[in-house]
Each structure stands twice: as structure tokens, then as C-alpha cells.
Amino acid sequence: MESASDVLKRIFGTSQQSSMGAEIADLTQRYKRLEAITFPKPSSTRIIAVANQKGGVGKTTTTVNLASAMASKGLKVLVIDMDPQGNASTALGARHGSQDYSIYDVIESRHALSEVFQQCPDFQSLTVVPASIDLSGAELELSDVQERHAVLRKILNSYVIEHPTQFDYIYIDCPPSLGLLVLNALCAAKEVLIPIQAEYYALEGLGQLLHTISLVQHSFNRTLSVSTMLVTMFDKRTLLSREVFDEIQKHYPKIVLNATIPRAVKISEAPSFGQSIISYDPKGAGSVAYLEAALEIAQRSVQVDEENIRRQHASDEPQANNGDSDTRQEGTVQ
Numbered sequence: 001m002e003s004a005s006d007v008l009k010r011i012f013g014t015s016q017q018s019s020m021g022a023e024i025a026d027l028t029q030r031y032k033r034l035e036a037i038t039f040p041k042p043s044s045t046r047i048i049a050v051a052n053q054k055g056g057v058g059k060t061t062t063t064v065n066l067a068s069a070m071a072s073k074g075l076k077v078l079v080i081d082m083d084p085q086g087n088a089s090t091a092l093g094a095r096h097g098s099q100d101y102s103i104y105d106v107i108e109s110r111h112a113l114s115e116v117f118q119q120c121p122d123f124q125s126l127t128v129v130p131a132s133i134d135l136s137g138a139e140l141e142l143s144d145v146q147e148r149h150a151v152l153r154k155i156l157n158s159y160v161i162e163h164p165t166q167f168d169y170i171y172i173d174c175p176p177s178l179g180l181l182v183l184n185a186l187c188a189a190k191e192v193l194i195p196i197q198a199e200y201y202a203l204e205g206l207g208q209l210l211h212t213i214s215l216v217q218h219s220f221n222r223t224l225s226v227s228t229m230l231v232t233m234f235d236k237r238t239l240l241s242r243e244v245f246d247e248i249q250k251h252y253p254k255i256v257l258n259a260t261i262p263r264a265v266k267i268s269e270a271p272s273f274g275q276s277i278i279s280y281d282p283k284g285a286g287s288v289a290y291l292e293a294a295l296e297i298a299q300r301s302v303q304v305d306e307e308n309i310r311r312q313h314a315s316d317e318p319q320a321n322n323g324d325s326d327t328r329q330e331g332t333v334q
């Protein structure tokens with residue numbers, strides 16, 4: 001008579017093994033394809049704020065891993081940590097104690113941006129501007145400054161004008177709030193990338209974020225566009241994850257990336273080793289997913305350039321003509 005374990009093996013064993021085998025084969029194939037592909041360079045530096053006022057949705061993980069994925073493919077990337085928690089600095093192996101120079105010193109005009117650069121130990125073309133807990137004081141200190149929303153913009157603009165080919169991408173990791181630090185990031189950026197966690201409350205708060213971004217567009221930064229949404233912590237075994245992705249794709253078809261980031265233990269482990277998933281587990285599911293997302297972003301550069309030119313033209317027109325239409329333009333918030 002067949003034993004219970006034989007029955008279980010017969011029913012589940014082979015099919016599980018074969019589906020796991022198929023998954024590994026699929027991952028290997030995707031990795032090989034990525035290995036063979038050259039990531040296109042943008043025509044000018046793309047400055048992307050990674051923002052969502054919701055905590056723990058994967059902003060820092062996304063910033064760190066997209067930046068590392070691009071750097072691993074030879075693109076020149078700068079990550080600016082604008083979060084006093086300093087998590088992006090930790091994950092990229094940057095020193096960020098109170099004695100280390102950081103973005104706080106730049107905002108307070110004590111140092112130039114390039115004076116606080118640190119090279120990421122894992123990737124030659126990845127530079128980090130770290131943040132330390134001192135940055136939390138900047139919210140208060142900036143509140144007295146004239147043009148307090150535009151402090152980071154002035155710093156970045158003058159850097160990029162002086163060094164137009166230094167970086168292909170500048171990512172700004174935002175804290176989970178809609179305060180002055182995030183406002184500075186949104187004013188300095190040309191694009192916003194919104195990571196959305198695949199969970200039940202995913203879309204709650206998104207409306208408020210988009211509303212805030214449209215206020216920034218109207219008042220301070222007419223050329224800002226929401227260029228990218230990325231679904232994070234996606235669990236393909238659950239219907240909920242699929243539903244969240246479908247819902248976002250229905251509302252924002254031109255913005256959401258086809259790549260989704262799986263929920264994976266290794267992704268959450270990597271920062272404790274001061275590493276990105278790209279260096280910690282280069283061929284794993286998390287690394288492949290972030291490389292695919294990075295490739296999609298890089299391949300959209302032409303589209304983003306066209307959008308920027310269109311927005312630039314629109315913002316040059318008299319205000320009465322472009323006021324309300326800004327947030328409804330294709331490819332941005334719809």
C-alpha cells in the first residue's frame with residue numbers, strides 16, 4: 001500500500017519541483033537577457049525624487065537598488081539621501097555619523113555638494129550624498145529661510161549646469177512625510193517615482209500625494225512630472241497583489257512599470273550588510289526584478305525627454321493657458 005508521504009509526494013512533490021524548476025529556469029533566462037543588454041544613457045541628467053508619504057512602502061529599497069542596478073550596468077548615478085533616518089546611506093555603505101559631512105551641511109551652506117560625495121564601495125559609478133539624524137533639524141531651520149522650498153533645487157541646478165555629464169541619474173530618497181525636506185526634493189527633481197506597496201491599503205493616500213505633487217507643479221515646479229510608479233513587495237501567489245497591480249495599471253497605464261518587485265527576504269537582508277540586492281544576491285529574484293525595472297526606466301528616457309520639452313513649452317506660455325491642464329497631461333498624473 002502507498003504510504004501517506006508517497007501520496008503527498010505523488011500529488012504535490014513533482015509538480016512543486018517542476019514549478020520550482022521552471023521558476024529557476026525563468027530567472028536564469030531573464031538574468032542572461034539583462035546581462036546581454038546595454039542600458040541606454042539619457043540625453044541629460046534625469047533627477048528623480050522617490051516619494052510616498054506612506055511609511056515603509058519601499059522608497060529607500062527602491063532608490064538604493066535602482067541606483068545600484070543602473071550603476072552595475074555602467075550608468076553614472078548619484079543618490080541623495082534626504083531622509084534623516086539615513087537608511088539609503090546605510091544600505092549603500094556610506095558613513096553617516098554626526099561627524100561625517102552630509103546633505104545637511106550642503107543645505108546649511110557649510111559645504112559644496114561635491115565635498116560631501118562618498119563613493120559606494122560596491123559600484124565605481126555610484127556616488128552617495130549621505131544623511132544623518134541632524135537633517136531632522138533642517139525642517140525647522142529652513143522655515144526661516146527665504147525661498148525655503150528651493151534650497152536643494154538651487155544647489156542641484158548649479159551643480160548640473162557646471163557638470164552636465166557627471167551623472168546620468170540623480171535619485172533623491174525622500175522621508176515618509178510631506179514636509180519641507182520632501183518639498184525641497186520635489187522642487188529640485190524633474191520627475192517623481194512613486195513606489196506602491198502591493199497591499200490592501202495601497203491606494204489610500206495616493207490621492208493626497210498626487211494632489212500635493214500637483215500643488216508643487218502649479219506653484220513651484222511646472223516641469224515636474226510623475227513619470228514612474230513601481231509596485232513593490234509583490235507576492236505573485238496572492239490575488240490581492242495582482243488586483244493592486246491591475247488597479248494601478250488601469251488608472252496610470254503609462255506610468256506604472258511592467259516590472260514588479262517581489263517580496264523577498266534577501267531584499268530586506270541586504271541593507272544589514274551595507275549592500276544593495278544587486279551586489280548581495282546578483283542573480284536572485286530581487287536583483288533581476290530591480291534590474292528589469294531599471295531597464296524600463298532607462299528605456300523610457302526618450303519619452304521622458306519629449307514630455308519634459310512639452311512641459312517646458314507649456315510653462316513658457318502665459319499662465320492662464322497652462323494652469324489647470326498641467327496635472328492632466330499624458331504620461332504624468334492623469
Ligand SMILES: Nc1ncnc2c1ncn2[C@@H]1O[C@H](COP(=O)(O)OP(=O)(O)OP(=O)(O)O)[C@@H](O)[C@H]1O
Nearest residue numbers: 055056057058059060061176233262263264267268
Ligand atoms: N521587496 C521587498 N521584499 C521584502 N522586504 C522588503 C522589500 N522592499 C522593502 N522591504 C522591507 O520593508 C521595509 C520598508 O522598506 P523601505 O525602508 O525601503 O521603505 P521606505 O518607504 O523607505 O520606509 P520609510 O517610509 O520609513 O522611509 C524594510 O525593512 C525593507 O527591508
Ligand SMILES: [Mg+2]
Nearest residue numbers: 059060083087
Ligand atoms: Mg526610507
